[in-house]
Amino acid sequence: MQLLATKLHAPPEPPHLVPRQRLLAQVDEGVSRHLTLISAPAGFGKTTLVAEWVRALSPNTPAAWLSLDEADNDPARFLSYLSAALQQVVPAIGQDLRSALETSSAPPADAVIAALINDLMAQQPADFVLVLDDFHAVDDATIDAALRDPVAHGPPQLHVVITTREDPQLPLARLRARGQLLELLGQDLRFSTEEAAVFLRDTTGLTLDSRDLTELDARIEGWAAGRRWPRRRSPICCRWRSMPWRPSGSWGSGHPSNSAFCREGPMCTVAQQQT
16 A cells, blocks of 8 residues: 555645744643643644644654544554554654555554554653544544553653544543543634734734724634635635624725625635644
8 A cells, every 4th residue: 555645744834824822832731641632623723733833842752743534444544654654753663564454364453553552662762742633534443442542551752642623532531530631622722812913914914903803703713724724715705794793993994895805815715624
């Protein structure tokens, strides 16, 4: 099976990246725990946040990255990619697994993951990070079961970061009770008024007063998809046009009208299914 190399690397920094130091600091705090879970709907900037955090990691804390999609529901495919991702940290591990996984007598998923973890413990004594991005795309009971023990009882140097649109079938309650889980949810990822102001200024040149920023934040509910805006229509446009709201002050003074802004501006586009 040919592996797609781009799935093993964090995405590049998008244009008009809004600095979110408060969230980066929270993700930093999670390194001392087994699992960081970032769970929110599409467009809240989960992938962008973790990629930004990974880029800022110390060289002494290497990170393995795996972007998941629906095709990875096959256990053999998932394990092949997982092994390849971990080889970004420790190149020597799992060398014989790929050929074994492609046979009809492939070893059980939990045995493969146990072998990878054991290799990591022996060959990677320093702290490292494993990012499983878009984990909601994987809906396979075998994969979930195989990951439960490593996530709950992994080696102390391993820290797992999962981004997802829904809670995974992992022992989250047990990890919470033991203080080994850091969670960031949709309400945590909302754009603050200050972040919204930075985004609008950098991408459109608009400078809104505090009243308009507060109203805008209430209307889009802090939606963080404004970090990367391709020029295409999205359902938010229709919602925006139908709102009985007219901005005040700075919005109307020399700036595009609400309807034109919705047709052409970045606030009415969606972030390439950014997650």
